[in-house]
Structures are given as C-alpha cells and as structure tokens.
Amino acid sequence: MDGYNRAVLDRRNAPFVMVTRAVLEDEKLKAADKSVYSTLCMYADNQTADCWPSRETLLNKAGVSDKTLRNSLKNLEDSGYIKVVNRYAGDGRQLSNLYVLLDVLGKSTERVVGK
Numbered sequence: 001m002d003g004y005n006r007a008v009l010d011r012r013n014a015p016f017v018m019v020t021r022a023v024l025e026d027e028k029l030k031a032a033d034k035s036v037y038s039t040l041c042m043y044a045d046n047q048t049a050d051c052w053p054s055r056e057t058l059l060n061k062a063g064v065s066d067k068t069l070r071n072s073l074k075n076l077e078d079s080g081y082i083k084v085v086n087r088y089a090g091d092g093r094q095l096s097n098l099y100v101l102l103d104v105l106g107k108s109t110e111r112v113v114g115k
Helices: 021-025 032-044 055-062 066-078
Strands: 082-085 098-101
Touching: 021 032, 032 055, 032 066, 032 098, 055 066, 066 082
Parallel strands: none
Antiparallel strands: 082 098
C-alpha cells in the first residue's frame, strides 16, 4: 500500500457523457473540434444519435467563438464524424440544425438522414 487512505468514489448516479474514442484519438482534429463534438455528444439521443442544440448552446458549452464553431462543425463533417442537416419551420424560418453523430467504429457513415 502506498500509505494513502483513498475513498472509492461512487459516480454511478452522476451524469456523464460518452464520447467516441476515435474522435479523441484523431490527431488531425483540433482541441476545439473535440470540444464541439463532446458538446454534441452531451445532447445526442442515445438511440438515434440525433441532437439539435442551438448555436448559442454550442458556443457556450463548447467554449468556442462563432468562427471556430463553424470551422469545427465543417472539420467534423468532412472527417465523417457528424452529419449536419438544416431544419426549417413550415413558415420558412430556420430552426436549429439537426446534428447526427455518425457510426465511426468501422468508419461506416452510411446512415440515411432525411432532409
């Protein structure tokens, strides 16, 4: 024993977010890209992998600027980690985008997303 009396932390009931390891290990992605992806993971539905946080929410939770957010979303989509779908209300107003976390375990991104 190392002489320390350490308590075991039980965090089974604490909220947590699962982030795809491939994204964290991708050395081509910047820290901001990984922060944005982690934020999307925080809001994603566990069954569908869909989420639609507002731009303001993404900016605040990821801790990035508007330009960095745009660049990160493009980097993540170009890398095959997410799909971004523009959403519009019946009257033509733009709603928050739909973000789909793609299956990257086998780099299978063949999920069909409706427009």
